[in-house]
Amino acid sequence: MIRCVVCGEEYNNDEIIYTCTNCGSVLELVNDVDVSKNIFENRKDTLWKYKELIPVNEDKIVTIGEGGTPFCKCDKLGEELGVELFVKVEGSNPTGSFKDRGMTVGMTKAMDLGVDTVGCASTGNTSASLAAYAARAGLRCIVFLPSGKVALGKLAQAMFHGAEVVSLRGNFDEALEAMTSLALEKHLYLLNSINPFRLEGQKTIGYEIAQDLEWKSPDRIILPVGNAGNISAIWKGISEFYDMGFIDSKPMMTGIQAEGACPITNAFRKKSMEIDPVENPETIATAIRIGSPVSYTKALNAIYDSNGYSQTVSDEEILAAQKLLAQKEGIGVEPASAASIAGLRKLKDEGVIDKGEQIVCVVTGHLLKDPNTAIEASTEPVELDADINKLKELLLNK
Ligand code: F0G
Numbered sequence: 006m007i008r009c010v011v012c013g014e015e016y017n018n019d020e021i022i023y024t025c026t027n028c029g030s031v032l033e034l035v036n037d038v039d040v041s042k043n044i045f046e047n048r049k050d051t052l053w054k055y056k057e058l059i060p061v062n063e064d065k066i067v068t069i070g071e072g073g074t075p076f077c078k079c080d081k082l083g084e085e086l087g088v089e090l091f092v093k094v095e096g097s098n099p100t101g102s103f104k105d106r107g108m109t110v111g112m113t114k115a116m117d118l119g120v121d122t123v124g125c126a127s128t129g130n131t132s133a134s135l136a137a138y139a140a141r142a143g144l145r146c147i148v149f150l151p152s153g154k155v156a157l158g159k160l161a162q163a164m165f166h167g168a169e170v171v172s173l174r175g176n177f178d179e180a181l182e183a184m185t186s187l188a189l190e191k192h193l194y195l196l197n198s199i200n201p202f203r204l205e206g207q208k209t210i211g212y213e214i215a216q217d218l219e220w221k222s223p224d225r226i227i228l229p230v231g232n233a234g235n236i237s238a239i240w241k242g243i244s245e246f247y248d249m250g251f252i253d254s255k256p257m258m259t260g261i262q263a264e265g266a267c268p269i270t271n272a273f274r275k276k277s278m279e280i281d282p283v284e285n286p287e288t289i290a291t292a293i294r295i296g297s298p299v300s301y302t303k304a305l306n307a308i309y310d311s312n313g314y315s316q317t318v319s320d321e322e323i324l325a326a327q328k329l330l331a332q333k334e335g336i337g338v339e340p341a342s343a344a345s346i347a348g349l350r351k352l353k354d355e356g357v358i359d360k361g362e363q364i365v366c367v368v369t370g371h372l373l374k375d376p377n378t379a380i381e382a383s384t385e386p387v388e389l390d391a392d393i394n395k396l397k398e399l400l401l402n403k
């Protein structure tokens with residue numbers, strides 16, 4: 006069943022619906038299944054090992070092998086920050102971001118519904134993922150991207166997988182509004198995270214973290230927040246495992262936003278359930294350059310219900326954290342992803358995070374998504390002839 010998170014109105018799983026017709030709020034899927042956690046143990050490590058908990062037609066699955074991402078213990082960085090740190094590396098998904106988890110489930114639903122066109126607005130990663138999954142499913146794909154604000158790798162993916170790409174004059178929020186209008190007029194099936202089936206895929210990040218920790222919850226999960234779907238999805242996954250008795254505690258959900266795009270943090274500071282949209286969001290972390298997140302109700306519920314937190318970080322803090330993770334732990338992520346590490350550092354310094362806490366930072370997208378930012382932040386290579394003496398000199402001078 007699909008249910009409104011605010012008024013509780015219920016809908017059938019096969020209705021094409023994105024928001025509640027009664028009160029306009031966001032929707033979620035309610036699954037009434039009872040399984041033993043042992044069934045997941047010896048299955049292939051993709052998110053479909055949890056298929057009993059993902060409410061779509063198993064015969065229609067569109068997959069490229071998503072989920073089962075690395076869960077890296079980061080002792081060097083953890084020691085520096087005074088916590089026990091694990092990093093969930095979502096850049097290892099097929100198109101290089103966590104969006105593939107949502108898209109494999111969303112595209113499966115699209116196939117089951119028999120639609121012929123799918124669409125999304127995107128800051129980049131959703132469009133890259135949608136384009137790939139639409140290609141695999143053989144569906145027409147239309148994406149709206151905020152003009153001039155999409156990182157190069159993501160743009161290359163969306164175009165190369167054959168999506169019809171519209172570079173929209175305006176920001177992500179405006180692009181999403183336009184795309185949603187077209188979906189409501191039934192010109193296409195919307196696969197932004199307002200579509201509750203997307204979050205059914207992304208909730209498996211929560212499942213995997215619990216299983217990675219041998220059926221325990223960490224003290225805290227930290228992640229970047231843009232349109233606010235992912236924090237909501239992870240909380241749903243964690244809560245489902247808790248309700249089924251697979252884990253006996255839940256983590257503090259900690260959402261990090263960029264200073265120039267922080268409506269969720271602003272609401273958290275006021276202990277409010279409502280957001281004031283940010284008119285002209287700006288940050289180097291273009292993935293989370295969002296002023297009016299559609300899933301804010303779910304995200305704020307997750308933060309408040311888990312006794313969690315929300316904080317902002319500056320672009321400088323994001324870039325420093327991105328470099329630290331790359332150079333101390335070998336994990337290359339795009340700027341938005343590094344917001345989780347930057348947030349961890351800031352909250353530890355502020356005393357919100359205790360010494361020794363067990364923390365999982367979700368890093369959401371791969372370094373190569375945004376090669377320009379990586380190159381700008383690096384020292385240029387030295388150009389030399391293949392002269393062994395000159396090369397030796399260089400080596401010995403270091
Ligand atoms: N990290 C990355 C790398 C992202 O691409 C996004 C969102 C987020 C974090 C934030 O997740 O929106 O669920 O709170 N990217 C979307 C896109 C908006 O269009 O690719 P969220």
